[in-house]
Amino acid sequence: MEKKYQVFISSTYTDLIEERQKVVEAILNAGHIPAGMELFKAGPTQEDIIKEWIEASDIYVLILGPRYGSLNKDGISYTQWEYNLAKKLDKPMFSLVLTDDYIQKMTEDKRLEVKDLEISDQSYKAFKKDVFHSLVVNIDHPAEIRSGISDCIRDIERRYPEKLEGWIKGSYLNELEELREENKKLSLELVTRQGEVIGMQKKAKPVKDDYIGEFSFDAIREVLEASVITEEQFDDAIRELETKKNEYFSSEPEYDEYVSRISYARGSSALQYFVYSRSRLLAKQFQKPKDNPLDKIINDNFVSLWEQYSLVVKQVVVSGTNFKLTQYGMKFIGMLDIFSVENEK
Structure with a gap:
């Protein structure tokens, strides 16, 4: 709709x-x-x-x-x-x-x-x-x-x-009611077939190559989804950083650019931030988090998990230390894309 x-x-x-x-x-x-x-x-x-x-x-x-x-x-x-x-x-x-x-x-x-x-x-x-x-x-x-x-x-x-409430065409209202009724019927049918579906999934699992190293794709995805930087955590770190920003940044524009780039982490999970950072990871331009309050919570909640599951690896460059995707990280991104497409159907 x-x-x-x-x-x-x-x-x-x-x-x-x-x-x-x-x-x-x-x-x-x-x-x-x-x-x-x-x-x-x-x-x-x-x-x-x-x-x-x-x-x-x-x-x-x-x-x-x-x-x-x-x-x-x-x-x-x-x-x-x-x-x-x-x-x-x-x-x-x-x-x-x-x-x-x-x-x-x-x-x-x-x-x-x-x-x-x-x-x-x-x-x-x-x-x-x-x-x-x-x-x-x-x-x-x-x-x-x-x-x-x-x-x-x-x-x-x-x-x-x-x-988000949004707007829909008036002509869709009858269609929406029909879909609701149809959804009720389908839900009842699905409940009765739940045991059969679970059995089929168990049989299919061993055949599918859904492992990223030692862990299944679903297991890693669920762990990354569960690790979240709350808006309150992010705002507390911002306030702490404000008091000592001169220790980490040489100018106000540099600080503003940093906060703009990092602000996506506010309310995000380790999975969402991984997807958000994919272009920088692919280009080997994702910088290793430093020791300021914001970078610390990103490292503790996000990057450390990416490393734990061997999705990224450190790489020393002229400007410092960056992260790049491993073969497992590349595979995980590909499986995420497939997962997203299947869930949009």
Whole structure:
């Protein structure tokens, strides 16, 4: 049953007209419904309307560009007010953050004057730091917006299905009721045949090459799924790292880039983070976790398990120590892909 999600777009307006249009197009191309307040000026008379739109939306997306934006009566920008409201409502959310290079190109192309930049304002910096504690995609080029939107929506569908109501066509309602009735009948039939199915599985198991080294694929998958870094654990580690970040990072941009890259671990399992990291592992560019508080929980909860089941191995390179996939890791990824396809049928 095809379901469309309403996605609320939040940003400053005049400086990001082109980016907002690309986000709208990306949401439509992904088969969902964009919602925003382009046609309304920011002001107190609009806050109730904006609140209703955000409450009615399934997903909130922020575009953070070169400006903090006009302030409301409480002294924060309307964009940050929308962001805070979405967090308070516990909406699944993500942010597209334009990089310094992107913003520099905007000034070179005369899309805005240097004097209009607000990236050095303390309010902007504090807001950006808060944004980097949730799911973030750094945008270096307009072409990256479309893939960033589709990837994040898919990730939210996977991680927070219980929070997504979505929309379906009215013509589907009768079909949905028929499917429910049919599902009840099929469930009864499946229960009666459960013993037969289990027997068949037992006979098939020895024949299938479903082992990764000494352990079965299912056993490893279940162990990795069970090892989770909770949002509370992640946030505690972030707060601890904030107090000593100068010990580990030479600049604020370096720290922000690190937090952006690592933020996927928040609420993820060792299995999800393994899939997320597959491209870096394949390219032998997954760096060995260091001794900062965030890297420590990633090593303890994720990487140590990957090593335990011989999915990855350390490799010394010029810049330090990286991890790469072993033959077992390659096989495990292939079996994960097959498992995902079979479970989508």
